[in-house]
């Protein structure tokens with residue numbers, strides 16, 4: 066087999082490929098477009114398209130597609146072949162600059178939340194040259210943004226690019242104030258750690274709930290779960306190792322910097338993390354990671370579960386979104402510096418994040434809200450739904466010292482101008498409690514841990530970029546107008562700490578007492594569910610901020626809110642229907658058959674010996690019969706409740722009913738079924754149990 070450096074990025078039309086295939090002047094103007102957002106001339110596009118096509122054909126591609134990220138959360142593609150008929154018969158392979166730059170998929174089936182009337186079904190896709198084209202199978206994939214004809218974003222990439230631009234603009238204003246004249250651009254960098262479960266395809270196929278909803282809707286607690294904590298970082302089983310090896314190879318060919326992989330806490334749970342890159346490319350790459358996880362798993366007879374909570378009572382899967390901001394000259398703005406000036410700049414950016422997270426807790430929370438993640442947040446080692454920041458003791462002490470105007474005592478260093486000591490280098494805090502924070506500072510980046518494993522990371526990063534851009538804008542407005550920069554800077558940092566320190570919490574986020582303190586004493590928000598938080602997308606302060614920075618229009622926000630709530634409703638309704646179906650056609654009949662067999666066995670025993678004790682059988686049959694009654698009744702109740710939803714037009718009201726009523730009924734039905742599972746002989750149970758699923762991959 067070839068060495069990794071030989072095939073890394075071999076399926077990507079990256080800088081190397083561009084340099085090798087494009088004439089120098091065309092290469093230069095394409096680079097300008099990529100780096101500075103300059104518009105691409107059609108004559109340049111034609112040359113690029115021709116080179117891209119030749120390159121793609123040489124790699125075996127026959128088709129091309131505009132690859133985009135509609136609001137469904139997955140990626141979409143419609144393949145067109147390169148072939149073009151010749152007059153005398155036969156074909157040539159063609160691909161024009163126009164086809165590269167713009168596509169017009171019939172997009173009427175993608176959710177638009179009312180943005181696109183059905184008579185105006187078409188949307189268009191536009192090439193995002195900042196993310197390289199790549200080959201998947203036989204298809205050249207061109208990363209694109211997806212808009213309606215009147216320019217409304219119908220995807221996740223467009224607002225992400227807009228939020229990056231907003232952050233860039235405001236961060237540059239701050240850097241100029243600190244005398245930085247060389248940085249041309251500031252970008253957010255993201256490294257998402259992706260968690261997932263693996264189960265064997267054989268067992269997966271036997272569970273309708275996994276197949277239809279991605280999570281188990283039934284399942285009694287197994288005798289052994291994750292108690293032993295022996296899985297985390299444990300040795301990787303050969304079958305999983307083979308899978309990971311192939312996964313890495315496929316990702317590397319696509320230029321995805323897959324770097325680390327290890328077992329997670331729960332049995333059957335694993336993680337893959339790439340080396341960080343710009344938020345935009347990280348988002349595209351994470352979509353590819355999720356897609357390839359599933360494809361490669363199948364090749365190994367496995368199924369990859371990306372659901373946030375595939376198993377109740379066992380750790381869920383998240384996606385830790387590691388986020389930092391850096392200049393094009395390579396300076397990480399969240400890294401403490403060597404000089405007081407650098408430190409002051411670091412503290413200002415840190416304060417911008419603290420303020421952003423406090424002011425826009427709701428946006429961060431709702432950016433990760435889905436029916437699936439609602440089950441994960443606040444349960445089994447997942448961060449709670451309350452947003453707070455972990456800074457670690459040392460940095461917190463620095464901020465406290467600044468706020469109170471006392472010298473920072475943690476360090477030996479002398480007090481310097483700006484009232485800021487030379488800060489110590491902060492290292493990632495590996496203490497356990499750090500893992501409980503939804504938003505943790507880890508030395509030179511923040512780790513946002515609320516993102517769900519199946520979510521696109523676009524939404525979280527859009528909100529993060531925008532909220533921080535807003536803090537920076539407010540800071541820049543103040544500082545640009547100040548007569549004495551240093552005094553104003555000092556004042557601003559102090560004021561920000563004072564106003565926003567409530568969001569800083571270094572304690573145990575899993576502790577019930579924290580939720581009480583957070584909500585009652587600190588006034589932090591606790592939106593437990595999607596219907597709780599999603600409507601706040603349209604709160605005036607949020608709409609004002611997001612429109613001010615040109616990240617969303619009001620119409621786009623309205624449509625997104627509607628789509629997310631609709632998605633929540635549909636997800637839960639599918640789950641409810643699946644439960645009813647499994648309870649009625651699989652579970653109740655199995656329990657009934659078992660009860661009948663036990664009764665029959667008892668009867669035949671009686672004929673053998675009329676004096677024999679049948680208390681075990683009688684007791685069991687009684688219990689099982691009571692349970693089948695309960696299961697049937699609960700299934701019926703749930704079914705009727707779902708039917709009643711059909712009359713509800715308003716998606717907000719519907720989502721609240723689902724949260725308050727349907728989910729409870731689902732819980733009750735599950736309880737009865739899980740109890741029946743513990744009483745029914747294993748050979749009668751109609752599908753694999755938790756114990757089977759969690760320990761099936763060897």
Ligand code: ADP
Pocket residue numbers: 254255256257258325338339340341387388389397493507509510
């Ligand atoms: P772990 O969390 O497994 O201990 P790290 O903290 O080193 O490992 O990295 C986790 C993820 O954070 C990786 O995807 C890595 O690329 C990313 N990361 C590291 N540094 C940065 C940074 N400055 N900005 C954004 N992401 C980063």
Ligand code: MG
Pocket residue numbers: 258385512
């Ligand atoms: Mg981590």
